[in-house]
Amino acid sequence: MADDLQGNLQNYKLQLQQVEAALTTDPDNEELKKLKVDLEEVIELTRDLIKTQLIELKAAQESAASSSIDEAELTAKLLAAEEPNVSRIVPVRKDWKVGDRCLAIWSGDGQYYEATIEDITEDGDEVSVVFDNYKNSEVTSLALLKELKAGAKRAADDGADSKAKKLALSKQREYQKKKKQKKLQRYKQLEEEREGEKNKWLAFNSKTSKKGMTRKSIFASPDNVNGRVGIGTCGMSGRPMTEFTTAEKWRKGM
Template structure:
């Protein structure tokens, strides 16, 4: 999915949220979702107008051109939280040298520099049944 079609999807989602707000104008979750979608739409519009390649790379002097990281919306990454800790986050939007992210554990949104992102650890899926089976044997 390219940046233009993602922008259209966000606009459609915003219309759906606005329609839901007509029925529930005091719903705080819908109000927050509308604000978040508006923010993402602005970032996505900047991405569409400012980035011809649809993806941006992390520029770091320690990485060669071949090793540059390529980030896109929806990627998992490690980002520094306000508390200074590296946490897993998901990229919501990319604009020049800034990235809109949502921290996976807390759900909090933030803007960070593209160059501050690093690769998230691979998430291992655990099978809770395999532990139980071992205990039963």
């Protein structure tokens, strides 16, 4: 569709040039003024639609390129969750006591989360902790506890942030989708209005001709056999006329 819009954009620009040329000889013509405003608006809308589609295409290409990377990262995380990496654990503190904050492994996924020590066995080998986010208790080895560093962030918080970002992104996409739909509706409306303006000009020119006026319609037949009926037979010599969307049907009716 982007290619079609590019082609339409070029046609609209040419039509605008032709209407502006017609206004130089008839600056007070309200129909031409309205057509000029509509063309300027439809040109802007077409540019926006082209830009939107290019952004969507780029996003789709980037998503496809990153899918294989995401799969590899997921596999690595699953493997890491099966067995904690003890080599990266901070050396055990010898003075852990009930009430201390720490990072403890949750058996559900093998990841570290913020927790509070609620009990330590007499031999000091095992410890019972309560995870801050889930408020559930779990027994783990005291040697696997990690000190909670200043500014450390819970993995659960990371997950919540990620979920919030996804929700915001989803809302943004929905907004952009509705915005694009409104632009498309306005685009179609302007197309219909421009066709109506063409018919108004033809009717206006017919009336002035009956009154003996010599005003020449910009939709008049060209002087040369290669010319085409459309906006702009006024001073645009040698250039083929730009057609409206339904110009083919109009020509057949002549």
